[in-house]
Amino acid sequence: MxxxxxxxxxxxxxxxxxxxxxxxxxxxxxxxxxxxxxxxxxxxxxxxxxxxxxxxxxxxxxxxxxxxxxxxxxxxxxxxxxxxxxxSGMAIAVARGAPHPGIGTQAAMRDTLLAARRIGYSTGPSGTHLLSLFERLGIAETMASRIVQVPPGVPVGSLLANGEVELGFQQLSELMHLRDIEVVGSLPPETQSFTxxxxxxxxxxxxxxxxxxxxxxxxxxxxxxxxxxxxxxxxx
The missing domain is CATH 3.40.190.10 (Periplasmic binding protein-like II)
Incomplete structure (x- = not known):
């Protein structure tokens, strides 16, 4: 070169x-x-x-x-x-030591979303996809009062680490290097979005x-x- x-x-x-x-x-x-x-x-x-x-x-x-x-x-x-x-695909994370919820299928992930009290998401493409996914799953109205959006440049994992949310959605590359959280896994194929x-x-x-x-x-x-x-x- x-x-x-x-x-x-x-x-x-x-x-x-x-x-x-x-x-x-x-x-x-x-x-x-x-x-x-x-x-x-x-x-x-x-x-x-x-x-x-x-x-x-x-x-x-x-x-x-x-x-x-x-x-x-x-x-x-x-x-x-x-x-x-x-x-880059999206992933779901929880605080370190927290139980890993089921996310293997679209149905399992929908149940996990509905069971969560608070969910963190970003201002980037992953956040836009998550909101559209709520619409597709028919749960947008239910989830509206449970979601917390981080400011630009702030990792969603920081909300998990301090206990502000139970689930965090973001690019895998942004979640995997953070301390005090654990990546549960990538979104199931039928709900995944790649940036x-x-x-x-x-x-x-x-x-x-x-x-x-x-x-x-x-x-x-x-x-x-x-x-x-x-x-x-x-x-x-």
Missing amino acids: KINRIEGAPLSGISSMATRHVLAELVDDYERRWGQRVRIESVGGVDAARRVSEGEPFDIVVLAADAIDRLTTARRIDPTSRIDLAR VFRAAVCTVSTCKDAAKALLSFLASPSAAPAIRRHGMEPMT
């Missing part, structure tokens, strides 16, 4: 929290291999998209595919640089060739083992 390394300031990027751990590992690997410094800031996806939209000087951005597409429409990224990195995470070079970047080289590495087969280690599926 051809690397156009830049001297001085590192390449900069911003991402949602869902890809924070895998990007940290891959960036470390990239720096060791190629000597190119990279700094990625991970925040809530809503905030990341807003900051790119407002023209903050990032070289790359990694967000859910629909957010990247909106930034494309706003002309904040180079449309020819877009590349899919991974897809594709896409990367692109920002139009304000002054190091576009170096940024594209980084994205090529992040989407390469050599990145696949790290992507799997962090609860996602590689796209290559």
